[in-house]
Amino acid sequence: MIQALRKDARLRRWTLLAPAMLFIGFFMLAPIGLMAYVSVLERGEFGGVEWGVFSIDAYWSFFFERELDGSVAVNTDYLQIFLRSFWLSLVTTLLALLAGFPTALYMALQPERYRNVLVFLVTIPFWTNLLVRNYAWILLLRNNGLIDASLNKLGITSEPINVLYTPFATGIGLTYSFLPFMVLPIYASLEKLDFRLVEAAFDLGADRLRALFRIIVPLSAPGIIAGCILVFVPCLGAYVTPELLGGSKSMMIGNLIQAQFGASRNWPFGAALAFTLLAIVLLAMMVYAMRFRGQAPGETRQ
Amino acid sequence: MSGHRGNPLWRFRGVAPSAGLFFAYLYLPTAVLIALSFNENRIATIWTGFSPHWYGVVLSNDDILRAARNSLVIAIAASLAGTTLATFAALATNSERFRGQSLVNGLLALPLLVPEIVTAVATLLFFVLIGLKLGIMTVIIAHTVFCIPFAYLPIRARLQGMDPALGHAAADLYANEWQAFTRVTLPLLWPGILSGGVLAFIISLDDFVITYFVAGAGATTLPVYIFGMIRIGVTPEVNAVSALMLMVSIVMVSISWLIGRARR
Numbered sequence: 043m044i045q046a047l048r049k050d051a052r053l054r055r056w057t058l059l060a061p062a063m064l065f066i067g068f069f070m071l072a073p074i075g076l077m078a079y080v081s082v083l084e085r086g087e088f089g090g091v092e093w094g095v096f097s098i099d100a101y102w103s104f105f106f107e108r109e110l111d112g113s114v115a116v117n118t119d120y121l122q123i124f125l126r127s128f129w130l131s132l133v134t135t136l137l138a139l140l141a142g143f144p145t146a147l148y149m150a151l152q153p154e155r156y157r158n159v160l161v162f163l164v165t166i167p168f169w170t171n172l173l174v175r176n177y178a179w180i181l182l183l184r185n186n187g188l189i190d191a192s193l194n195k196l197g198i199t200s201e202p203i204n205v206l207y208t209p210f211a212t213g214i215g216l217t218y219s220f221l222p223f224m225v226l227p228i229y230a231s232l233e234k235l236d237f238r239l240v241e242a243a244f245d246l247g248a249d250r251l252r253a254l255f256r257i258i259v260p261l262s263a264p265g266i267i268a269g270c271i272l273v274f275v276p277c278l279g280a281y282v283t284p285e286l287l288g289g290s291k292s293m294m295i296g297n298l299i300q301a302q303f304g305a306s307r308n309w310p311f312g313a314a315l316a317f318t319l320l321a322i323v324l325l326a327m328m329v330y331a332m333r334f335r336g337q338a339p340g341e342t343r344q
Numbered sequence: 345m346s347g348h349r350g351n352p353l354w355r356f357r358g359v360a361p362s363a364g365l366f367f368a369y370l371y372l373p374t375a376v377l378i379a380l381s382f383n384e385n386r387i388a389t390i391w392t393g394f395s396p397h398w399y400g401v402v403l404s405n406d407d408i409l410r411a412a413r414n415s416l417v418i419a420i421a422a423s424l425a426g427t428t429l430a431t432f433a434a435l436a437t438n439s440e441r442f443r444g445q446s447l448v449n450g451l452l453a454l455p456l457l458v459p460e461i462v463t464a465v466a467t468l469l470f471f472v473l474i475g476l477k478l479g480i481m482t483v484i485i486a487h488t489v490f491c492i493p494f495a496y497l498p499i500r501a502r503l504q505g506m507d508p509a510l511g512h513a514a515a516d517l518y519a520n521e522w523q524a525f526t527r528v529t530l531p532l533l534w535p536g537i538l539s540g541g542v543l544a545f546i547i548s549l550d551d552f553v554i555t556y557f558v559a560g561a562g563a564t565t566l567p568v569y570i571f572g573m574i575r576i577g578v579t580p581e582v583n584a585v586s587a588l589m590l591m592v593s594i595v596m597v598s599i600s601w602l603i604g605r606a607r608r
Contacts, residue, residue: 061432063433067451173567250356296461
């Protein structure tokens with residue numbers, strides 16, 4: 043009897059789960075598998091791919107290119123784009139951490155009713171259009187834009203600032219885009235922190251820096267690391283920000299991938315780049331999952 | 345943690361001004377954009393006077409209206425489908441732990457973990473392979489995928505906050521399972537479903553990267569259209585239509601927040 047009931051419950055659970063699982067499995071997991079497959083196919087002569095004709099050209103062409111005379115030369119263009127993406131993502135993550143941690147600490151120390159409002163204020167930008175938020179920075183950063191015009195009027199600068207369409211502008215835009223992802227997990231960790239521990243540290247003669255780095259930071263480490271991953275990962279795959287704010291000299295992985303499906307029409311190469319990006323991201327997630335086993339991002343050890 | 349009676353904030357005085365700077369950084373650019381959208385001048389960044397003129401220009405532009413209609417159709421269809429699937433999944437995962445749970449959790453979180461550009465590439469290749477013509481339909485399918493986790497999270501949170509004793513009480517009062525579900529669980533779950541549905545709707549309405557890849561020529565959405573406008577240049581029309589999108593999102597997310605907080 044109980045056996046039968048349990049079986050019934052299991053059947054019902056999987057019937058309820060099936061539609062969502064199948065939908066994501068069919069329209070997301072299968073496409074990712076297909077993408078991995080396309081990345082090892084031969085490029086079609088007029089764009090597209092030669093189905094069933096295998097080739098590792100796509101991965102090979104990341105490092106090397108064939109010259110007109112048939113010789114093979116090392117090509118560092120793509121490597122540079124990858125390095126730039128990593129570097130920009132790293133700087134963005136650090137900036138976001140520097141700005142995000144004090145804010146999260148401030149929020150966690152507020153009375154409860156303010157805290158919810160502050161959390162809501164941090165999340166609002168996440169729900170607004172990324173394109174529009176980056177466009178706002180064009181208005182601010184461009185020559186004769188708001189910042190340039192004000193600096194000029196105040197007599198601080200007399201030349202145009204020439205910030206838009208540089209990696210610097212991309213960095214500002216990326217930090218702006220992904221900042222909320224840093225604050226929320228750190229806040230989630232700090233909110234659960236027992237601040238009596240901090241008081242105890244002060245009572246025992248610790249100064250502020252010591253209390254911060256010996257008590258608060260270690261206890262909120264899962265949130266800090268989760269925040270860093272949540273900022274770093276979307277930065278690495280960013281497309282909109284470098285496209286709008288960066289010039290041709292600050293192209294990132296996302297733009298390189300998009301180009302393979304636009305002008306370059308090299309689908310296997312685009313698939314290989316996307317697959318590499320995915321592999322890096324999943325690796326970061328796995329390392330995090332192994333370090334903080336069984337905890338959701340931002341959760342502190344109980 | 346009984347309030348922070350001995351609030352240690354006084355020790356970390358630096359955090360208040362830096363939090364202030366943080367919120368200024370977060371909101372100033374969009375505030376500037378909204379302010380400039382009411383500028384009467386043709387030159388988009390120099391203020392000459394207040395005027396809603398450019399909103400009129402935008403709202404009488406047929407291409408923008410067509411793109412907005414596409415966006416609405418897609419967002420409504422995708423958020424309805426995604427929220428339905430998410431509600432089923434949340435009901436299934438709410439009870440005790442079960443075998444295969446981590447697989448289920450992983451699959452449900454997949455659309456949030458994978459970088460958008462990767463999803464976009466994979467989905468495009470998939471549609472091309474199965475021979476589905478790119479258009480409104482392909483965009484709806486692609487959006488439904490990422491609407492599922494965004495709707496799932498608030499619904500799941502609502503379910504977890506519910507008192508299991510209510511279900512037992514219904515059973516004690518001779519409700520069969522269906523009655524217990526429709527009379528007790530569902531009414532209590534509605535705010536979660538509604539708030540999840542609104543979030544899915546906003547995410548779909550705002551999506552650019554995935555749409556850009558799988559939309560094809562006939563299914564230009566508002567963000568894709570705005571992207572095209574931005575590339576041509578900074579104009580008062582872009583300011584107005586961007587500000588409109590911003591305000592729609594902010595209003596919707598506020599609604600979702602208020603619903604989510606209601607009757608907790």
